[in-house]
Amino acid sequence: MNIHCLVRNQILTLQPYQSARKFEYSGKIWLNANEHPIAPHYKYSNTNNLNRYPMCQPKELIHNYATYSGVQNNQVLVSRGSDEGIELLMKVFCDPNKDTIIFCPPTYGMYKTSAEILGINYRMIPTINNWQLNLSSIASQLNHVKLIYICHPNNPTGNIININSIIKLLKIVENKALLIIDEAYIDFCSNNSLVKLLSIHPNLIILRTLSKAFALAGLRCGFTLANAEIIKLLKKVIAPYPIPTPVIDIATQALTPEGIKYTQIRIKQIHNNRHILIEGLKRCSCVQTIFPSCTNYILVKFTPKYQVFKKLLQQGIILRDQSYQWGLTNCLRITIGSYEECQQIISILQNEQFYT
Numbered sequence: 001m002n003i004h005c006l007v008r009n010q011i012l013t014l015q016p017y018q019s020a021r022k023f024e025y026s027g028k029i030w031l032n033a034n035e036h037p038i039a040p041h042y043k044y045s046n047t048n049n050l051n052r053y054p055m056c057q058p059k060e061l062i063h064n065y066a067t068y069s070g071v072q073n074n075q076v077l078v079s080r081g082s083d084e085g086i087e088l089l090m091k092v093f094c095d096p097n098k099d100t101i102i103f104c105p106p107t108y109g110m111y112k113t114s115a116e117i118l119g120i121n122y123r124m125i126p127t128i129n130n131w132q133l134n135l136s137s138i139a140s141q142l143n144h145v146k147l148i149y150i151c152h153p154n155n156p157t158g159n160i161i162n163i164n165s166i167i168k169l170l171k172i173v174e175n176k177a178l179l180i181i182d183e184a185y186i187d188f189c190s191n192n193s194l195v196k197l198l199s200i201h202p203n204l205i206i207l208r209t210l211s212k213a214f215a216l217a218g219l220r221c222g223f224t225l226a227n228a229e230i231i232k233l234l235k236k237v238i239a240p241y242p243i244p245t246p247v248i249d250i251a252t253q254a255l256t257p258e259g260i261k262y263t264q265i266r267i268k269q270i271h272n273n274r275h276i277l278i279e280g281l282k283r284c285s286c287v288q289t290i291f292p293s294c295t296n297y298i299l300v301k302f303t304p305k306y307q308v309f310k311k312l313l314q315q316g317i318i319l320r321d322q323s324y325q326w327g328l329t330n331c332l333r334i335t336i337g338s339y340e341e342c343q344q345i346i347s348i349l350q351n352e353q354f355y356t
């Protein structure tokens with residue numbers, strides 16, 4: 001039997017998402033997935049209930065995230081990472097081979113990959129002026145569009161999207177489409193969150209995660225914030241038991257006032273290390289441009305002849321090459337690691353030997 005006769009065409013031609021954990025290089029310093037460099041300490045406290053299925057939407061966890069983010073409990077959905085939130089929205093709102101989503105490169109790769117897997121059309125509308133939205137281009141291409149995904153702050157560029165342009169876009173698409181703001185990194189610059197607009201704009205949806213500032217990428221826990229009607233629809237399609245009991249337990253702890261306090265300390269450390277890394281990189285001859293960032297990573301354009309990605313890899317330091325992305329030739333994304341990790345990059349790139 002030729003299994004290829006049975007596979008959906010879209011899957012045969014699919015380019016799978018290149019996640020950092022599929023990358024098989026052996027390195028000692030992992031700065032390619034925007035993870036926190038140090039594991040937080042949590043203990044799984046309920047060991048006697050694993051015979052039972054977990055609740056689909058555990059009340060205490062939902063309540064803790066609602067309190068943390070400043071919304072009502074009925075405006076929160078918890079899912080297996082925010083990647084699942086990205087996909088659930090397409091399942092609820094988009095008919096395959098008919099409806100369309102929009103996203104604005106260079107940006108996070110999962111909007112495209114999820115659409116391809118589900119057979120949903122997508123339109124890429126590149127950003128302009130240092131990765132801001134091209135509103136007139138979006139406004140003129142809204143036929144069949146149900147969802148618009150905006151990453152804010154944007155991955156991999158690190159910038160926030162102009163809030164006035166987001167508000168304009170919310171009005172442009174009113175009654176036509178939903179605007180999804182992916183705030184995976186917003187905890188690093190929380191003043192810029194659009195969560196306050198949820199009560200005025202029923203077509204706004206916000207995605208959040210515990211993977212970045214909360215340092216819990218291995219937990220796989222994310223949240224969708226939206227008006228109660230949208231949350232109800234998402235609950236219709238989410239798996240019956242999406243969040244494992246140990247995940248519920250640890251995520252609930254991470255969102256207590258004490259857990260949040262540790263996250264805030266972590267955020268300050270990342271801000272300090274980011275400053276140190278940027279100041280150090282400014283004095284490296286291979287660096288062309290360091291783009292401003294309000295996240296736990298920076299995008300840097302390097303002089304190609306020094307082969308920074310390859311040479312750091314040889315020394316066990318893994319960055320994320322962004323050259324394949326629209327407009328990002330010779331750009332690498334560097335996750336802000338520990339103080340020692342930042343110093344190590346600086347000392348390698350400032351060393352004359354690197355350039356011989």
Ligand SMILES: *Cc1c(COP(=O)(O)O)cnc(C)c1O
Pocket residue numbers: 034080081082083084108151155182184208209210211217220221222
């Ligand atoms: C990391 C990331 C996610 C995925 O987060 P998970 O909760 O780990 O699935 C979503 N969006 C962006 C922009 C990210 O960088």
